[in-house]
Amino acid sequence: MKRTTFLALIYIITGFFLTAYAYGNSTAKDILTPDERLWLNKNQSRIVYAVETNYAPFVFIDSNEQPAGLAYDYIRLVESKLGVNFKERRFSSLADIFSKVHSKEIDIVNAVTVTPERSVFLLFTDSFISVPNVIVVNKERQRWMEEKDLFGLSVSLVKSYAVTEYLMKKNLAITPDLASNDLEALLNVSFGKSDAAVVDLATASYLISKNGITNLRVAGEIEFNINLSMATSIEEPVLRSILQKGLGAITDEQRQEIRNRWINASTQTVFNDWRFWAIVGVVLLISLVIIIWNRSLNYHVKLRTKAEQEEINKLSKVIEQIDDIVAITDKLGTITYVNQAFCVHTGYTREEVIGQSFRILKSDHYDSEFYKKLWRMILGGNIFRETIINRKKNGDLYYENKTITPLKDDKNEIIGFVSTGKDVTADALMNQEMQRIATIDQLTGIYNRHKFEELFTLEAERSRRFSQPLSLIMIDIDHFKAVNDTYGHDVGDEVLKTLTDIVYENIRKIDIFARWGGEEFLVLSPSTDLENIQILAEKLRLAVENTLFPKVNHITISLGVSTFREDDTFSDLFKRVDQGLYYAKEQGRNQVGSI
Numbered sequence: 001m002k003r004t005t006f007l008a009l010i011y012i013i014t015g016f017f018l019t020a021y022a023y024g025n026s027t028a029k030d031i032l033t034p035d036e037r038l039w040l041n042k043n044q045s046r047i048v049y050a051v052e053t054n055y056a057p058f059v060f061i062d063s064n065e066q067p068a069g070l071a072y073d074y075i076r077l078v079e080s081k082l083g084v085n086f087k088e089r090r091f092s093s094l095a096d097i098f099s100k101v102h103s104k105e106i107d108i109v110n111a112v113t114v115t116p117e118r119s120v121f122l123l124f125t126d127s128f129i130s131v132p133n134v135i136v137v138n139k140e141r142q143r144w145m146e147e148k149d150l151f152g153l154s155v156s157l158v159k160s161y162a163v164t165e166y167l168m169k170k171n172l173a174i175t176p177d178l179a180s181n182d183l184e185a186l187l188n189v190s191f192g193k194s195d196a197a198v199v200d201l202a203t204a205s206y207l208i209s210k211n212g213i214t215n216l217r218v219a220g221e222i223e224f225n226i227n228l229s230m231a232t233s234i235e236e237p238v239l240r241s242i243l244q245k246g247l248g249a250i251t252d253e254q255r256q257e258i259r260n261r262w263i264n265a266s267t268q269t270v271f272n273d274w275r276f277w278a279i280v281g282v283v284l285l286i287s288l289v290i291i292i293w294n295r296s297l298n299y300h301v302k303l304r305t306k307a308e309q310e311e312i313n314k315l316s317k318v319i320e321q322i323d324d325i326v327a328i329t330d331k332l333g334t335i336t337y338v339n340q341a342f343c344v345h346t347g348y349t350r351e352e353v354i355g356q357s358f359r360i361l362k363s364d365h366y367d368s369e370f371y372k373k374l375w376r377m378i379l380g381g382n383i384f385r386e387t388i389i390n391r392k393k394n395g396d397l398y399y400e401n402k403t404i405t406p407l408k409d410d411k412n413e414i415i416g417f418v419s420t421g422k423d424v425t426a427d428a429l430m431n432q433e434m435q436r437i438a439t440i441d442q443l444t445g446i447y448n449r450h451k452f453e454e455l456f457t458l459e460a461e462r463s464r465r466f467s468q469p470l471s472l473i474m475i476d477i478d479h480f481k482a483v484n485d486t487y488g489h490d491v492g493d494e495v496l497k498t499l500t501d502i503v504y505e506n507i508r509k510i511d512i513f514a515r516w517g518g519e520e521f522l523v524l525s526p527s528t529d530l531e532n533i534q535i536l537a538e539k540l541r542l543a544v545e546n547t548l549f550p551k552v553n554h555i556t557i558s559l560g561v562s563t564f565r566e567d568d569t570f571s572d573l574f575k576r577v578d579q580g581l582y583y584a585k586e587q588g589r590n591q592v593g594s595i
Contacts, residue, residue: 031081031245039238040084047239049075049086049108050097054181057206057262058111058228061090070202070262071111071228074128077254078230078246093180095160101233108243109231113162118231123240127227128247129259133163135220136189136197136204145196145220150174156185156194163198166224183207184322190215191326192383192405193420200226202262212311325400325421328407331414333357345400345423347393358419361390363397378404378417387424399428441515443493444500452514452522456570459512459526463564470564471533473523474577475503475540478556478589480519491551498550499557502543507536522577530563530594537561537592545590556590 030037051072053061059069067088079085086108091097100106101121114124135145147170154175157164168176177194179185182203188194190213201218208216230247232240319326319339325346328337335353343349346361353360366388377384384404389397402421406414439451447455463470477483477499484492496519503513503523512524523540525533537559544557560580564573576595584593 031249032242036238036242036245040082040242043239044084044086047084047086047107048105049088049110050100050106051088051090052094052097052111053090053092054183055094055111055203056182056210057202069111070129070258073258073261074247074250075108075110075230077250077258078243081246081249082242093160098160104233104235107233107236107239111228112231113226114229115162115165117165118162121234122231123234123237124229124231125240125244125247127229128250128255129226129228131200131202131226131228133198133222133224133226134201134204134218135222136186136199136216137195137219138189138192139215139217141196141217141219143219147172147222149220150196150198153195154193156188156197158182158185158199163200163222163224163226167198167222180323183211184324186213186216187319187322187324191418191420193403198222214311323422325419325423327353327358327419328416329357329419330416333417336416345392345398346390352393361392363389363391365389365397374404378406379414381406381408381414387428398423398425400424444497444515446500446504447512447514449514449516452512452516452524453570455512456524459524460564460568460570462526464566468527469529471525471528471530472562472564472573472577473525473533473537473540474516474560474574474581475499475521475523476558476581476585477519478558478585480555483552483555487551494550495552495555498547499544499555502547503540506540506543528563530561533561533563534592534594541590541592558584558589559592560584560595561592562595 032040051061051067052059053067055069055071057069058071059067062068067090075086089100089106091100094112097106097109098118098121101109109122112118112122112124114127118124135150137145147167150167150172152173152175154177155167156177156179157167159178159180164176164178167174177188179188179197182199185194185197185199186204186207189197196219201221204218207213230243232243322339323341324339325342326337326339327335327342329335335356335358338348338350338353342353346353348360374384383406385402387399387401390400391397400421401424402419405418405420407416407418409415439448440446441448459470462468477495480492480495483495496515499521500513500515503521507513507523508525510526512522512526514522514524516522523536525536528536541557541559544555547554549555558581560577560582562573562576562580580593580595582593583595584591587593
């Protein structure tokens, strides 16, 4: 009891000092209304603020493993204005943060741009910073670019970003290469995987400088700026109002101080003003002449070699940290380097693959012509892009979205190749499952109605072209409703599956078997005339009649049959077998009716 009283006292004292800190002194006016202050005092202990760990320079984790960045400075300043200290949770991506907002685990999202899609589940404050989104390309692309110039290009965009949503809605015919973060998007361009990347100017400046990426340049701006706001769950309108007042209390001097700390100190002007580059070029040219005049050629070679090695070292560190699979080979395809992600995704160690070729990943899903075509393409200096199936060390197959880029020397001769890729196995398997669900009846495992109509069209065209007969059977279980009513739907389902097995055992592999709906089934028999389809139908009828079914013992089926005529549509043939089925039922069921 004493311990509880003590903790309560500590809480009251802490609340007092936090409130005093927010007010400045006992006579200072609170920026919140009494109701808002009461709400905040009651709820601040549960409020959780999401820290995105990889969105430099807005918010990221610094070398001391602490949150830092322009937007993080704003939230800390808002906290001081309000006299609170929100709980923090770290996330590697904005998509993860949004998922936690939906599950009510996160209350405040910082550094986020308003979009119609986000406004469904978020309430936004006014924006506290505006930064242009820019087009980043390889330095080999010399001209200035606008949005329309992205038409037909492969463009690296970051998942869940507002500018990504903006560009995907425009009719630019771009091929989106979705990246998990800004650095990955920039490296996609640096390594030639993408033609361009779209990121905000501040982030591009920061990451290019920090990671020593020397082969990129900003080529233009997008007509969509990042206007960063703070946001709350749509269910927290009071919290949104409180944050808005905290932002409103930040002075112009404080805003400028934050901007100077994170943006003005960057190389922003280098990207915006071509005259700056012209001046830099002249200065560098003069400096180069002076150096050549005063230094020996040998010194230059050593200096340049050392500098280039330091660029390589920085890029190697970056390549080792990304999740993309990276491998480098010589001209003959012998592997000379793989990054850590390659080892993680394939199961091979570096020692096992260095000196080998990519044949160790061969899945046997492709013939020799495929590999000949691939080599002709890359040896011709072209980039190969395709999703292929490879095999891991343990024998498991995986799908890789692979890009192979030729490496060329100063004489434009190929000296090797860079292979980059993403493991897209999960997406590929999901697509396969969706395709299976779209074509297969879930209960019986045979074709569904939609797939049957598609296959009928192909068989009808083949029948017309080669003047081959084509016949159809419709099967209906007699008194099936009584089975469901008497024994329940579970038993009814077992009857349907048992019937499926019987039919499968009595038809050919080329026959097309589908569940039309409920207790109705269709069998399409290529190269089968009316006489033989009647024989097959009678065979099926007898097989069902002589089978013991679970729980219900015996059931019977009625069947309608007809054969395809040259001018038939599917509807025409279906009507005839349906009439045959109706005739069989009218004659007492457990019969074959032919039209």
